Amino acid sequence: MPAIRNIALSAARMRSGLVAVGVLVTAAIITLCLRRYGLSTLAVEHEAIRGWLAGDGLYAYRSPENEAGAAQPPALTLLLTPLTLLPLVAAGWLLALAGLAALLLVTLIMAGPVARRHGRRRGPFVLAAAALALLAEPVRAAVGLGRPELLIFALLAADLVGLRRAARVRHRSLAALLRSRRSPRGRAPIAVRLTRAFRRADYIGDLSQSSKRSEVDQTGGGTLRRIWAGGSWAGIGTGLATAFSATALLFVVYLLVTRQRRAALTAVATATMVTLGVLVVAPAETFAWYGTTMWELARPAPVSDLDNQSLAGVMARLYGFPAPPVLVWFSFGILLVAVGLIRARSAHTEGDEVAAFTLVGLTIAVAGPVTTAAESLWLLPAVLILADAGLRRRLSSRLPRATRRAGTAYLTMAAAGYLILITTPVWSLRWNLPALTLILLVNTLPWRQGSPALPTIRPAPHRPAAIPLPRGGTVRGS
Template sequence: MSAVILEMYGVSTLAADRQALIAWLSGDELYAYGMSLPPAAAILLLPAAAMPLAVAGGMLALAGMAALFLALTALAGPVARRYGRARRPVVLATGALALLLEPVRATLGLGHLDLILFGLVVADLVALRRSAWARTRATWWPSTPRDGRLRHLWRTGSWAGAGIGIASAMAPGTLLFIAYLALTRQWRAALTALGTTAALVAGAFVVAPGASAAWFGTVLPGIDRDGPFDSPTNQSLAGVLARLYDSASTPVMVWLSFAVLLLAVGLIRARAAHTEGDEIAAFTLVGLAGAAVAPVSTANELLWILPAILILIDAAVRRRTNPRRPAVRRLTGLGPLSAAAAVTVVFAVPPIGNIPAITAILLLNALPWRPAAPARRRPAALSPRVPAIPGPRAS
């Protein structure tokens, strides 16, 4: 399947990046050939310069597929377990659904790193989940057996923030997840992410000082570095406005005003989802907000549509299996399952006008979240029986 996708899209983005890397190794400037990746991501892709394009594209696609299925195991696995289903068939079915979506196909076929970055962020989501479980467990089972260092890290989710930090060094838009961690007062994860990003950026400055200075000085300030605003592939708010105004640029003040509003809505709803225990919905809302407010968001940056579809399907199944549950927030009367089907159809085909962007913005404002199950409590210790009528015992 991945070979078919590579043939369809021709790994054109990876081809351009590979040529820039080859020229860089020959002594030219890295960003003289249109590359928009940060230095840390460029260093990660350096081995591609020594491989044929087909081999490099195939290896990157395999890494992306592995990251995708690991992420789907973390996202769809708990849903399967909740309904008493085997995890593997559900994950495989979700993977088949993912390959139908244009964001996944474009990421694999064009040769982007976004699936790997998506997997890194989801790894932190798993870490936060395990960390919350470890804290809950400690309230009713304080004594824990001694584990090895690696097992302790896995059991307690102590690595939370490292994945987001690595992803943020390779894609500046991922910094929004660090802001979310700070907003929800998950300070340890936020500091870990910030420290990881700072360490990787500093390392890139040491390895490639000239390229790093060029990235921060000239490439990063260019908000249209990833393509023109009015391109049909740009499915951000800025792209919608540029096409509505029939202009090659976007109206800056109008864009900034609505972008700040959308960002506030996304972060507020993400914090509410976190408060009610649905960290997956919270991360999805942050991802959608980042794609909506970015100057340029191509299909590969809309990967958070996939967990949004899974959330809608889960919300529909919850309604069916428990009709007494209060109506899910928003989307009341519309039907989460119908919404999931509509979103799947929209993102299963190449972008048509502003429809994908508007769909993502609607999801940002209407995506439901699932209240978590009540936390388990430590059983109360049995107290000695006290007679109902105290008195002297018979001898």
């Protein structure tokens, strides 16, 4: 017994030491990020908010150094207004800690199932993945510049939990309905009709709701527990993200394309309520934002700036103009949006909602007007998906050799992509390598087999005759 206690105490001390080392390393990385980037974006927003509180317009402020102005929606500005009561460094640290918590949440949502699938402990795997993500340039830029992209990223990822729970409830409801309704002659027509109805509707009416209530009520949960377990809150995170960033509206379009109408309506209602609330508090700033400021693409920086790795920035630099040709950019942008939504819908059909959300995020990054390093956070789950898909193909001995070779290619792409995210050399920006990577991932990102297929009932082995016989009749000569 004393030996066992000593082993347990040494293990606990080792864990405590690792946690302490991790905290110190994380604090050092945040400090280096704040010093390198200087909280330049947060400094502009701070001065603009202080001028607004003093009686000036929110979007009238311009930085004396680079003429940059505030470029955040009024809803996000009101959320960050309490930070102006603190010094810039303290506000940057507080926003960095909030972003770190958001990064842990996103990693838990996206990397947790990967750890369970490969038989690993979820806690150490998630912490390791979060540490690797913290070293990437998108996270470093978001923390060092004082940008809230990590918080918006977490809001969008949180809806994945709700969509998973809602899909699980629908799957159980459909399975119970198929078991309860069995045709005596042939089971195939009922299965086909129910499968089509399931794919057309976002949820299966009163039967789904009643079964969901019965399942949750048996566990002793109340109303809040029933809502959480049923996933009916899915869409709130997307709605908040849409109110905080206009580009997140494409996620609402994705929910409509994949016929997740309940989540889409929840997102639209949430974004509308937040916008109306901000309109009541700050009407002049709201009209100014949606009327003119949102359309000033060069407000934070020129579109042709080297840091802008979107399709618009690449075209502006290729043509040598401050902004890209509108018709050319619009045509290629619409094509990329169509490809991204089609592939995201296919990933959703296969049950990989993480890959679907990642494809939508990559599509926003490549088709949007301005995409800096801090706005390329969806490259991180793309690397995770490539690594997971590669390991799945390489470790499976039942797959053909060509599929395992594709797994090696995915692993190579994941390693190369992560190295680019860590180093971000200047020559890669000059050669538009991040933009080309975004376009390549939108067209080639794989998805994994997720939840099981919809339950169907096999048809009867004996099919009815093409020409029915009279009732009670027999065939002569048989």
